[in-house]
Amino acid sequence: MSTTASTAAEAGASDRTGASRRSGTFYRGDPGMWSWVMHRITGVLTFFFLFVHVLDTALVRVSPNAYDEVIETYKSPVVNLLEVGLVGAVLYHALNGIRVILVDFWSKGAKYQRPMLWAIIGVWVVVMIPGTYFMLERTVSELFGGGH
Amino acid sequence: MTVTPEALSLDKPRSPRRPAARRSNFELYSWVFMRISGLLLVVLVLGHLFIMNILDGGVHRINFAFVAGRWSSPFWQTWDLLMLWLAQLHGGNGLRVIIDDYARRDSTRFWLKMLLYVAMAVILVLGTLVIFTFDPDIPAS
Numbered sequence: 001m002s003t004t005a006s007t008a009a010e011a012g013a014s015d016r017t018g019a020s021r022r023s024g025t026f027y028r029g030d031p032g033m034w035s036w037v038m039h040r041i042t043g044v045l046t047f048f049f050l051f052v053h054v055l056d057t058a059l060v061r062v063s064p065n066a067y068d069e070v071i072e073t074y075k076s077p078v079v080n081l082l083e084v085g086l087v088g089a090v091l092y093h094a095l096n097g098i099r100v101i102l103v104d105f106w107s108k109g110a111k112y113q114r115p116m117l118w119a120i121i122g123v124w125v126v127v128m129i130p131g132t133y134f135m136l137e138r139t140v141s142e143l144f145g146g147g148h
Numbered sequence: 149m150t151v152t153p154e155a156l157s158l159d160k161p162r163s164p165r166r167p168a169a170r171r172s173n174f175e176l177y178s179w180v181f182m183r184i185s186g187l188l189l190v191v192l193v194l195g196h197l198f199i200m201n202i203l204d205g206g207v208h209r210i211n212f213a214f215v216a217g218r219w220s221s222p223f224w225q226t227w228d229l230l231m232l233w234l235a236q237l238h239g240g241n242g243l244r245v246i247i248d249d250y251a252r253r254d255s256t257r258f259w260l261k262m263l264l265y266v267a268m269a270v271i272l273v274l275g276t277l278v279i280f281t282f283d284p285d286i287p288a289s
C-alpha cells in the first residue's frame with residue numbers, strides 16, 4: 001500500500017543524506033536477516049531428514065535384519081559426520097525459534113533481539129563442542145586409534 | 149519531508165471498494181500453532197537427539213532390539229507419536245509458507261503444495277502405523 005512505499009522513500013532519502021544503514025531501517029544485510037535465512041534453511045533440512053527417517057524406521061515392520069542393515073549406515077564415519085551437522089542445524093533452529101517467540105511475546109523481546117542472537121550463538125557453541133566430541137569419539141578412535 | 153494527503157491514500161473505512169471481511173482465521177491459527185508446536189518440539193526433538201546420539205554409546209548402540217525395548221513402553225510410544233505429528237505439521241506448515249514465498253506461477257504453487265500434502269499424509273500414516281503395529285517377535289528376515 002502507499003503508506004509502505006512512502007516509508008521506503010523516506011528511508012531511502014535518509015540513507016542518501018548519510019544516515020547510518022545500521023540505524024535500524026534496513027533489514028537486508030542485517031544479522032537479523034541472516035538469522036532468518038538460517039532458520040529457513042535448517043527448518044527445510046530437518047523436514048527432509050524426517051521424511052527419510054520415518055521411511056528407514058518403518059523397516060522395523062519389514063524385518064529386524066532390514067532395520068539393522070540400514071541403521072549400520074548411520075554408524076559409518078561419513079554419515080556420523082552428517083549427523084553432527086543435523087544436530088547442529090536442529091539445535092540452531094530450536095534456539096532461534098525460541099528467540100523468535102520471545103521477540104513476539106516478551107514485551108522487551110524486540111529491544112533485545114540482537115543481544116539474544118549473540119546469546120543463542122554462544123549457547124550453540126557451548127553445546128556443540130562437547131556434543132561433537134561425544135558423537136564422534138568412537139568413530140575417530142576406530143579410524144585413527146585402532147579402536148577398542 | 150512533506151507528505152501530501154495524496155501520498156497517504158488509505159481507503160476511508162466505509163469506502164465501497166473495501167474488500168470483504170476475512171472469512172478465515174487460518175493464517176492466525178497457523179502462526180499460533182508454529183509457536184506452540186515449536187516450544188513442545190524443543191523438548192521432544194532435542195531430547196530425542198540427546199538420547200539417540202549422546203547417551204550411552206549414541207548411535208552405535210541402536211538396532212532392532214533397542215527399538216523393541218523402547219517401544220515396549222507406552223511413554224516412549226507416546227513421545228514418538230507426538231513428535232511425529234508435531235514435527236510433521238510444523239515442518240509441513242513451514243514449507244507451505246515457503247512455497248507461497250518462492251513459487252511464481254499459480255500452477256507451480258498448486259502442484260508443489262499437492263506434492264507436499266501427499267508427502268505429509270504418507271509420512272503421518274506410515275509413522276503412526278509403525279508405532280501402533282510394532283511387533284517385537286517379527287521373524288528375523
Ligand code: HEM
Pocket residue numbers: 046049050053054057058074083086090193196197200201207210214215218219224228229231232233235274275276278279
Ligand atoms: C541422527 C539423529 C537421529 C537418530 C539416530 C534417530 C533415531 C531414532 C530411532 C532409533 C527411532 C526408533 C524409535 C525409538 O527408538 O524411539 C526414531 C524414531 C523417530 N524419530 Fe528419530 N533419530 C534422529 C533424529 C531425529 C530428528 C531430527 C527427528 C525430528 C525432526 C526425529 C524424529 C523421529 C520420529 C518422529 C520417530 C518416530 C518414527 C515413527 O513413528 O515411525 N528423529 N529415531
Ligand code: HEM
Pocket residue numbers: 036039040042043044046047050090093094095096097098100101182183185186187188189190193194235236238239240241242243245246
Ligand atoms: C526444536 C524446536 C523447534 C522450534 C522452537 C521451532 C520454532 C519455529 C518457529 C517459531 C517458526 C516460525 C518462524 C516465523 O514465523 O518466522 C518455525 C518455522 C519453521 N520450522 Fe520450526 N521449530 C522447531 C522444530 C522444527 C522441526 C523439527 C522442523 C522440521 C520438521 C521445523 C521446520 C520449520 C520450517 C520449515 C519453518 C518455516 C521457516 C520459514 O518460514 O522461514 N521446525 N520454527
